[in-house]
Amino acid sequence: MRLKNKSELLLETLKYVLAFTAVAVIGAALISFQGAAPGEAYAAILQGICGSASAIGNTIRWITPCIFTGIAATVAFRSGVMNLGIEGQLYVGAFAATLVGLYAELPGWLLPLACLLAGSLSGLLFALIPAVIKLVFRIDEMITTLMLNYVALWVTEYFTKIVKGASANNNSKAMATPVIQESAELTTLVPRTNASTGIFIALLLVAVVFVIYRFTKVGYEMKQVGENLRFARVGGVRTTRMFISIFLLSGFIAGLCGAVEILGVYGKFTPSFANNIGWDGIMISMIAKNSPVGVALASMLWGALKAGALQMERVTSTNRLTVELIQAMFVLFVTIDYRRLWGKWKDRQPRKRTAGKGKEGGIC
Amino acid sequence: MDTILELRGVTKRFGSLVANREIDLTVKKGTIHAVVGENGAGKSTLMNIISGVHRLDDGEIFLEGKPVNFRSPTEASKAGIGMVHQEFMLFPELTILDNIMMGYERTGKLGLLDRRQVRAEVEELLRTYNFNIPLDELAREQPVAMLQQIEIVKILYRGANILIFDEPTSVLTPAGVEGLFRAMRFLVSKGKTILFITHKLKEVLQVADEITVLKEGAVVGHTTPAETSEEQMASMMVGRNVMLKANKLKKDRGRPILQVTDLQARNDNGIVKLKHVNLTVHAGEIVGIAGVAGSGQVELVQCLYGLRAPESGAILLDGDDITRASCREHRCKGIGLVPQDRMADGCNRAAPIWENCIMGYHIAHGFRSKWLIDRGEAETFAQRVVDEFSVKASSLNEPISSLSGGNVQKAIVGREFLQENKLLIMEDPTRGIDIGAIEFIWKKIEELAASGVAVLLVSQELNEVMEVSDRIEVIYDGQLYDGGLHGELTEAQIGLLMTGGVEDAAEK
Structure with missing residues (x-):
């Protein structure tokens, strides 16, 4: 987000405040429709976000994956790579991390490190497939990544069964791998919550990506490729190499996210555990307009709402999906091009103004 | 009435x-x-x-x-x-x-x-x-x-x-x-x-x-x-007197910089667009290519700049074979390009002026650090472009789309001219810009050539080719025809070559 001057900053802030107010009002209507008091529900959400130490821990737990997937999406979209396969790359990464966490015998901090590496590298390799398909067969990555999400989902489920061996029962709801070695797990930050040191990895990632875009040649080229590919190629940027690198980087981050989820939260791989966190990342990067710092901020809001929604469901009769609905609407409100809307509206005005002037003239 | x-x-x-x-x-x-x-x-x-x-x-x-x-x-x-x-x-x-x-x-x-x-x-x-x-x-x-x-x-x-x-x-x-x-x-x-x-x-x-x-x-x-x-x-x-004539400077023709022999190429639809093209551009020489749009100019420039692989033939830059080199290698070896479509290929309209001004420079010339973009250095170069090519801009941080077409073109031309290239390829460098800017760019082309750079000017504006070039080649149906030295042939004779009237022109 390059903000040129104060008025622009004001306009941007106004936009987010407006969107937030709008969804708060719509949310209130939805909640009262379900027979609960909106005030109570909102209080419960707030309680769930920061009402207690464990609430804060939970909020941190949800912010963490939002940052990862948000950054994965940002890196890709900012350079015009439509990687919709973050969810799939995340599953593959999570599964690989689980395997290493189960079977590798490494001392001390080497084990979690190996798990994280295995996760991110698997995510990277899984992203290589659509990248190669695009370059060799010219098939749009939007389609291939979308389809490969299903491949990742079902293949990891299948392998979960293999890992469990003969004892696997067919009830896929209860199916999961054994729990990974304790020494592989990330340190818990807030006792009895799932907030882990993963948040630090996430924040470090934000910082690294920020620095890349702001200060490095690679970052400069990544931006130009996304904004005008032909310009970048004529300028001497290796666009094909750039395309692959960005794809792999995005997959790497998505895989890392999967690994952190396993090491920091779940401790074992359960098929379909991710619950659309990959898609959340895409929405977050839209809200953040592909800015790394924006992703961190948007993830805070997003993760907080997620944590709050769970609490709301516990204490009121409101379905937690209401919050997801509200989140989706927030994205819609934020992505509206208000400037153009304003311009259109203003375009209609001069006619009235000149008409008004005419009248004044008449009176004089 | x-x-x-x-x-x-x-x-x-x-x-x-x-x-x-x-x-x-x-x-x-x-x-x-x-x-x-x-x-x-x-x-x-x-x-x-x-x-x-x-x-x-x-x-x-x-x-x-x-x-x-x-x-x-x-x-x-x-x-x-x-x-x-x-x-x-x-x-x-x-x-x-x-x-x-x-x-x-x-x-x-x-x-x-x-x-x-x-x-x-x-x-x-x-x-x-x-x-x-x-x-x-x-x-x-x-x-x-x-x-x-x-x-x-x-x-x-x-x-x-x-x-x-x-x-x-x-x-x-x-x-x-x-x-x-x-x-x-x-x-x-x-x-x-x-x-x-x-x-x-x-x-x-x-x-x-x-x-x-x-x-x-x-x-x-x-x-x-x-x-x-x-x-x-x-x-x-x-608001002042303008002579739409290039002020030709005296130049010493140096060694051959660009040598193209027997180049053949097809377009994306598989149609042969270049047939046995031979072309030499010397240091300090402006060679102009006149021709009706679609005669093969686009493919020629693409081949010369690594955007299209030729079927056969060879392209030498200062003795180096660059026939199959990438755009990046072209840049690093000292070839600049002012593309025809300034908005599609020449700039990134969403980016600020300074980012637009350092494209290519950051590869071919580079900054103090191998990995980082030194903002100070980048802005110094961008400022040079803006100053030396009188780009009317209020700030280097403004998006380039806030400039008028002529000023965008001056920024692009400036960026390519200031990169100490051996060869500069220009496609319609003055298309759709005002007389003041045309005059300015022509003058800069002259100065650039006089400093020893080889210049290849491809333009659909016949007047431009005739005014600016030291030597004229005419492209018709993928082939080059000799258009003589500066002022040797009349506009009518070159016009005839452009439309395939080879024999008639030769007779004259």
Whole structure:
């Protein structure tokens, strides 16, 4: 987000405040429709976000994956790579991390490190497939990544069964791998919550990506490729190499996210555990307009709402999906091009103004 | 003669910029009225106001004596005002007839499309106005001159009485221009009125009945071809005397820098576009390539810059084989390119000026650090581009899209000129920019060559090639023909070579 001057900053802030107010009002209507008091529900959400130490821990737990997937999406979209396969790359990464966490015998901090590496590298390799398909067969990555999400989902489920061996029962709801070695797990930050040191990895990632875009040649080229590919190629940027690198980087981050989820939260791989966190990342990067710092901020809001929604469901009769609905609407409100809307509206005005002037003239 | 269109005190602002300032304009029925001015003088804005694209902020427009205020192009079109845009707005995959009726279809019973009715009406138009257009062929198969005729018929079909032509000759060959002017005169003789926007003064003198000159958004003069001359108009437009002649410097021709032998290449559709091309450009020499659009210039430049792999032949840069090198290697070896399409290839309109100014430089020249972009260094270079090429910009952080076309082009040219290249390839470097900027860029090309750089100038503007080049090559149908040294052949002789009249020209 390059903000040129104060008025622009004001306009941007106004936009987010407006969107937030709008969804708060719509949310209130939805909640009262379900027979609960909106005030109570909102209080419960707030309680769930920061009402207690464990609430804060939970909020941190949800912010963490939002940052990862948000950054994965940002890196890709900012350079015009439509990687919709973050969810799939995340599953593959999570599964690989689980395997290493189960079977590798490494001392001390080497084990979690190996798990994280295995996760991110698997995510990277899984992203290589659509990248190669695009370059060799010219098939749009939007389609291939979308389809490969299903491949990742079902293949990891299948392998979960293999890992469990003969004892696997067919009830896929209860199916999961054994729990990974304790020494592989990330340190818990807030006792009895799932907030882990993963948040630090996430924040470090934000910082690294920020620095890349702001200060490095690679970052400069990544931006130009996304904004005008032909310009970048004529300028001497290796666009094909750039395309692959960005794809792999995005997959790497998505895989890392999967690994952190396993090491920091779940401790074992359960098929379909991710619950659309990959898609959340895409929405977050839209809200953040592909800015790394924006992703961190948007993830805070997003993760907080997620944590709050769970609490709301516990204490009121409101379905937690209401919050997801509200989140989706927030994205819609934020992505509206208000400037153009304003311009259109203003375009209609001069006619009235000149008409008004005419009248004044008449009176004089 | 009756006045058909009258503007009084028309003002249009975009933010703090006043694009049109209290413009008075009277257009008489049945005349060709030329509106001339530099790019950025407000011609296009004015025409967009007349044709309903923009709303005016102040002032009044009278159409046949009645005040009008169009809210959209559709309203203007209903009132009989149509515009032939610079970029054609046609659907390539539709037939010409379908293109003409698009948006103004006739329907019969049950609301079904009545193509017969449309065809009858269009054929009537073609007869009346003397056009010869194959209605059932696809638009994409037509040459440019034909596309323009289709656009004209399209707005006639919509019932236009006032036709606005926006820089109509920029895409045409000399013969095409003649044809267009004949058509324009014929339209006027049938009672239509034409508003003709251009910055080519020769053409204005040739075809216009009345001339209005714009400068910085305001009318600075009104005249007729009989009362004025090219020089007089030019000085009105820029407010000083401009000689549209390149000031040739004395140069020493050095060693051969670019050597192309027997180059062959196909375009994306597999059609052979370059046939046995041989070309040498020496250090300190400007070689100009003249030719009608589509003769193979695009493919030649792509091959020379690593954007297209040639089928056979060799390209040497200073003795180095670069036939199959990538764009990046071309840059690193010291080749610069000013691309034809400045918005698509030449700049990133979303990015600030400084980011646009360092593209390529960050690879070929680099900064102190191998990985980092040194903001200070980057801005120093960008500032040099802006200063030495007098780009009118308020800040290096402004997006480049906030500049006018001429200033964008100056920034691109500056970026490529200041990179200490051995060879500079330029495609239409002065396309669609104002006289002041053209003069400036020509001067810079001369200076660059005089400093020992080899320059290859590919331009569809014959005048440009003839004025600027030390040596001229003419491309026709993928082959190069010798166009002589500077001033050796006349415009007519080169024009003949451009259209395939090889033998005739050789005889002379």
